[in-house]
Amino acid sequence: MSTTAGAAAPAAPMPLGQAAIVTLGVIVVIAGFVALGAWLKVVPLYAGFLLLWAWSALHELSLKALPAALAGALTGAGMSFLLQTGTMQGSPAIIALALLLMIGAVFLVVAGRAAFFCNQSTMLFITVLNAPVIQKGEDFRQAILAVVLGALWFGAVAWAISRFVPAPSAEPAA
Numbered sequence: 663m664s665t666t667a668g669a670a671a672p673a674a675p676m677p678l679g680q681a682a683i684v685t686l687g688v689i690v691v692i693a694g695f696v697a698l699g700a701w702l703k704v705v706p707l708y709a710g711f712l713l714l715w716a717w718s719a720l721h722e723l724s725l726k727a728l729p730a731a732l733a734g735a736l737t738g739a740g741m742s743f744l745l746q747t748g749t750m751q752g753s754p755a756i757i758a759l760a761l762l763l764m765i766g767a768v769f770l771v772v773a774g775r776a777a778f779f780c781n782q783s784t785m786l787f788i789t790v791l792n793a794p795v796i797q798k799g800e801d802f803r804q805a806i807l808a809v810v811l812g813a814l815w816f817g818a819v820a821w822a823i824s825r826f827v828p829a830p831s832a833e834p835a836a
Contacts, residue, residue: 666760695815699808709739709805710788710812716783723820731783732813738787739809741767745792764788 676684699707713735721727741763753801767788770780790796791805 678704682803689817690820695812696821698815699811704804704811706805706808707812709791709808710815712786712810713783713812714816716786717816720782721775723816725817725824726818726822728817729811730778730781732809733779734781734783734785734811735787735809736806737767737779738784739802739806741788742791742797743806746797746800746802749797778787788820 695710696707698806699705699710713731716735717723717728717731721731741760744763745757745760748754748758748760767780767784770776771782771785787809791800791802
């Protein structure tokens with residue numbers, strides 16, 4: 663079987679002029695976040711962009727989904743910070759605690775429980791922030807700050823867009 667019954671048809675491509683305008687808007691929003699991060703001296707802005715990716719790709723920038731995406735990101739970042747702390751201190755107990763929490767989070771995602779804190783965003787942050795190169799030298803306090811800053815910035819932009827830009831019509835153009 664090549665198709666799934668009831669699958670939605672692919673969306674029609676956006677007109678090139680409209681795509682250019684949206685791309686320009688995205689560039690302005692990203693530049694604003696980078697400038698805000700530089701002004702506030704928040705260095706690991708990739709963590710804020712990681713939240714944006716999780717929220718946009720998984721939840722299509724739904725403002726209702728932002729709190730859970732943020733909570734999941736902070737949960738994953740916190741567990742990663744705990745693992746880094748245990749490693750830096752040479753504490754097998756803290757390392758074991760961090761790993762047990764991560765295994766528990768995976769279980770909760772698989773079981774569909776505690777979804778506000780243990781969700782796809784949590785898994786993304788655990789996966790990325792536990793890469794050895796990041797674990798070795800990242801300041802997780804700054805990364806967590808970048809996640810919160812990203813939630814505030816991108817959330818405010820999405821809220822403003824939802825208030826001042828009309829939603830696209832569900833009807834195809836004739």
